[in-house]
Amino acid sequence: MIRRTESLGRYRFGATTTLVAALVAAGWLSAPASGQIVDWTNAGGGLFADGGNWLGGAAPGMTESARFALPDTYMVDLDGVDVNNVDLLADDGSVTLMSSTGVPTYTLSGTVTVTGELTISSLELDIAGLLVDGGQMTFDAASALTVAPLAPITLQNAGVLNMAIDFNVVGSTVTIDGTGSLLNVSGADVNLTNGSLLLLSDSASVSAEGFHAPAAVIEVTTGGQVTANDTLLGDGGSTGSLRLFSGATADLGVTDIAVSNNAGTGGTLRVDSGATATADSVRIATGGLSAQNGELRVGGNFTQNGAASITVGAASQQASQAKLRIDAGGTVTTGTGGLSVFKTGTVTNAGMLNVSGDFLIDGGTYQVTDAAAEVDLAAGSVWTVQNGGRLLLNPDTTISLGADRALEFAGGTTLAPNLKNVELGTTVGGTSRLTLTNDATLALDSVTLSESVDGSDARLEVLGGATLTVTDQVGVASTGLASTATVEVSGADSALNYQAAMPLAVGSATGGAAELRINDGGSVDLGGQGLYVG
Incomplete structure (x- = not known):
C-alpha cells in the first residue's frame, strides 16, 4: 500500500523499503557539491563514529564522503546513531554496515558506488543514487532502502544487487546492463511506479518474487532475462508495460495485464519475434471497467505452464478492451486451463494458437487476420462459441476435428x-x-x-x-x-x-x-x- 506522509512528496511502501521525494529534483534545494573523501582505515572493523578508525582522525560529516577501500572483510557499527554524508564508496574488500543498537538511518545527499562488496544490515539507507559497477551490494531482511524519486540506479559490468526486501522505484531510470549484472530480490517484490523506466540488456537479469509495474515502462533486450512468480502490468488507473525484444527471455509466473479495481488502467505485454516468454495463468483487462485496456501481443513464443489459463476481457458492457494478438510467426500455447474470451475480449490470430484445454468464446471475438494462421485443439478440448460470440475466419474456412475434439455453438x-x-x-x-x-x-x-x-x-x-x-x-x-x-x-x-x-x-x-x-x-x-x- 502507498500512502502520502509528507507535503513534500514522501511515499512509504510497507515497513521496509521507502522512496523519498528528491528535494533537489523538485527544485527546492540546490545540489550539494561532492564532499571531500574520508577513508576508513581499520581492517578489523569498529564503530563508525570513532574517529580513530578514519584517516585524519575524524568520521566523515554531512559535507564529506565515506570510502571503504581496504582489501579485507570487516563490519562497521553505526550503534544506533544516524549518519549524514554526501557519497558512500565501497571500492574494495567486503564491508558490512550495521547497527548493534536500534535501526538508525544512514542518509546520503549523493550516490552509493560499489565496486567491491557492501552489505547493509539493521539500518535504513536513504540515498539519491546507486551505482553497482562490477561489485556486489546486499540488503538483509532487517534493513531498509529509500531512493529519491528520479534518482538513477545502475547495475553494470556484472554488478549485483541482492535484496531480501522490496525494491521500490518511483520515477527513476533503472539500468541493468552486461553479462552477470543481476537484480536479485529474494522473497520480495520489484515495484516500479510513477513513470519509472527499467532497461535490461546484454545478458543482464532480474529475479524477484513479484515483478510489478503499475505505472512504468520495462524494456528487455538481447540476452536480458526476467524471472518472477507473479507479474503485474498496469494498476490504479495508470499504465504499465513490458516488452521483450528479440533474444530476451522471461518466466513471468501469474500475470495480470490491466487488471485493477480502477477505471483507466492500461497494460501491455509484448513478446517480439525472437523473444521467448513462459507464464502461469494470465488475465487481460478482466475488470470490465471504463477505459480499462490490456493487450498481450506475441510475435515470438509464449507458452504457459501446466494447468494455467488465459482469460481475455470481461462480460461487462463497459468501454474497455482486452486483446490477445498473435502476429505472423508468433506462437501462443496455453496451459490445460485453456483460453476464455469474454464480451470485451478479442483474439486476433495471424500465427499459431495451440489450445491445450477448452477454448471458450463467450460473447467475445476470435478473428483470423492471415491466411496462414492456425489453431490447434489438444485431444479432449471443446471449442465453444456462445452468447453472441463471433468467429471471424478466412473466406471459405474449413475446420477439421480429429479424435476427442468438439466444436459447440x-x-x-x-x-x-x-x-x-x-x-x-x-x-x-x-x-x-x-x-x-x-x-x-x-x-x-x-x-x-x-x-x-x-x-x-x-x-x-x-x-x-x-x-x-x-x-x-x-x-x-x-x-x-x-x-x-x-x-x-x-x-x-x-x-x-x-x-x-x-x-x-x-x-x-x-x-x-x-x-x-x-x-x-x-x-x-x-x-x-x-x-x-x-
Missing part, C-alpha cells in the same frame, strides 16, 4: 460468416463432435462425418431449438472401416435444413456404421432431394 445466433465446411472424424480414436444448442444458428456449405478414416467416430448434434442449414453436402458416410457416424436432431424447434442438389447420404455400401436420429420434436428438411441410406 450455443446461446443464440452465432456469427461465423466465413466458416463453410466442417470435417469430423478426421483421425483415429475418440469421438469428434459438432454441436448446436440453445437456439444457435449456423449455415455451412458442407459437413462430413468419418470419411475414409478407419476407426474414426464422428457426431453431428442439433439440439435445444438450434438450426443448422447446409447448402452443399451432409456426408454421414462412415466410409472408413470400423468407423461410426451419427447425426442427431433432437428437441422442439431443432432443425436440419438440407438445401443441397443431391440426396442426403447416410452410410455407404462399404465401411462402418452410420445413423440419422430425429427425436423429441426435431425436424429434417430434405429440400425435395430425398434420403440415401447405404
